[in-house]
Amino acid sequence: MFQNSSCFTPNLQPAGLYIHIPFCVKKCPYCDFYSITNGSLHPAFMDALISEMRMTRDPNLMFDTLYMGGGTPSVLDSKTIGKIIEAARQSYEILPHAEITLEVNPGTVSLKQFEEYRCSGVNRINIGVQSFDPVNLQFLGRIHSVRDAHAAVTWAQKAGFENLGLDLIYGIPDQTKKSWLRDLKLAIESEPRHLSCYILSFEPGTPLYRDRQEGRLKPLAELQVCELFETTLEFLSNHGYVQYEISNFARKSMTRSGLTDADRNRSRHNMKYWKFVPYIGLGPSAHSFLDPKRYWNCEDVKKYIQDLEAEKLPRAGVERLSMEQLMIEAIYLGLRQTKGILIDVFDKKFAVNFKAIFKKVIANLEVRGLIVLSRNRCALTSKGMLYLDSIAAMFI
Ligand code: SF4
Secondary structure (H helix, E strand, C coil), X not given: CCCCCCCCCCCCCCEEEEEEECEXXXXXXXXXXXXECCHHHHXXXXXXXXXXXXXXXXXXXXXXXXXXXXXXXXXXXXXXXXXXXXXXXHHCEEEEEXXXXXXXXXXXXXXXXXXXXXXXXXCEEEEEEECCCHXXXXXXXXXXXXXXXXXHHHHHHHCCCCCEEEEEEECCCCCCHHHHHHHHHHHHHCCCCXXXXXXXXXXXXXXXXXXXXXXXXXXXCHXXXXXHHHHHXXXXXXXXXXXXXXXXXXXXXXXXXXXXXCHHHCCHHHHHHHCCCCEEEECCXXXXXXXXXXXXXXXXXXXXXXXXXXXXXXXXEEEECCHHHHHHHHHHHHHHECCCEEHHHHHHHHCCCHHHHCHHHHHHXXXXXXXXXXXXXXXXXXXXXXXXXXXXXXXX
C-alpha cells in the first residue's frame, strides 16, 4: 500500500528527553522495569550518562520536557540530580519553560531533599504512592509505609512543588471497591494536579507472575477489575479530574479567564509518547523515537558503562518503522487517549481514508459498544478501554 515514507512530514513540536536512573533500594515483585540494587555503580553510571549525552547531541532538536524516571531517581541526591540537569542543558537545547519531572519513591526522601531538588531545577514531582493501605503496600513489596507516602506529599508541597502527580495501583488480589475508594479519596485530599491509576499487571519474568502461574496467588476476577476501573472513572470525574488517557487524569484548574482547563495539568512528557513526538531516552534500557526510527539501549548497567567508556553508544537495537508499522502505532497510541484517533490527521499522514479502510472493524466495535466514531474522531468507550490490546489487534 505504501511506496515509501515521503508523505511523512517532520514533527515540529519540541522533543522530550527521558533519563532512566537504573537503581532501586529493593526490587518490587510486580515490576519489570530495568533496575539494580547495587548502589556502588552510581558514580560510574553518572560519568557514562554524561558521555551518552555528549555523544547523542542533536542540534536539530529542542526539548521542552526532561523526565527522570527509572528505577528510583530519588535514590540520587539533589547534587547529582542537579548535575544531570546541568549536563543535559549543556548537550541539548532545553527550552526555558521546560517541564522537568523527577520520579520519587516515598521511602527515599525528606523535606530538605525536596527543597534541594527544587533548587536544582526540578519543577514537577511524581510520587510513587501506589496505595495508602499498609496491606497493599506490603503485597506490592514497597519499601515505604503509608506514613512515608503522606509525608512525601506534604514535603513536596511544602518545598513549593505545585505541579505534583501521584501514582496509584489497583486491582490487587482481595481488594474491594471500598478500599480502592479510600485510596482515591486520600489521594485527592492533597489536590495533586495529576493522577496515574494503573491496574496491577502480571508481567512475565516477575516474581508476581511466577506466583500466579504456580498458584500461590489468585488475581482479582476480571469482573471486579472492570468494576474498579469504572469506579475510578466515576469518582475522579466527580472530583474534578479529567481522564485523558486510559490510566491518566489531570485536575481541572481555573485559568485567568475563569475557565477550567485540565490540559495544562497533563504530563507534558508522557503526551509525547502518545502523540508521535520525537523523544530521546538515555540510560540503560531507555528507548528513543526519532521518526521513523526507533532505537533502544542495553538492559545492563555494567555493559552500558563499559560501552560508553569505550566511546561506543550502548545500543541494543534499532529499527526503521515502515509506514504500516507507523500506522499500527498511530492506531494503538490514538486509542489510548480519550480524544482518540484524529481522523483527518491520520488520513493526511498516511494518505489513506481511515473510515473506508476500517469500515468493517469500526462497525463491529460500534455495535458492541466498544468504540465511538464521530465526524473526525475514533475513540474507545470506557468499556472499550479495558480491551485496548485486543481492539488494536482487530485494526491490524
Ligand atoms: S521502586 Fe519502582 S522501579 Fe524500583 S522495583 Fe519498585 S516499582 Fe520498579
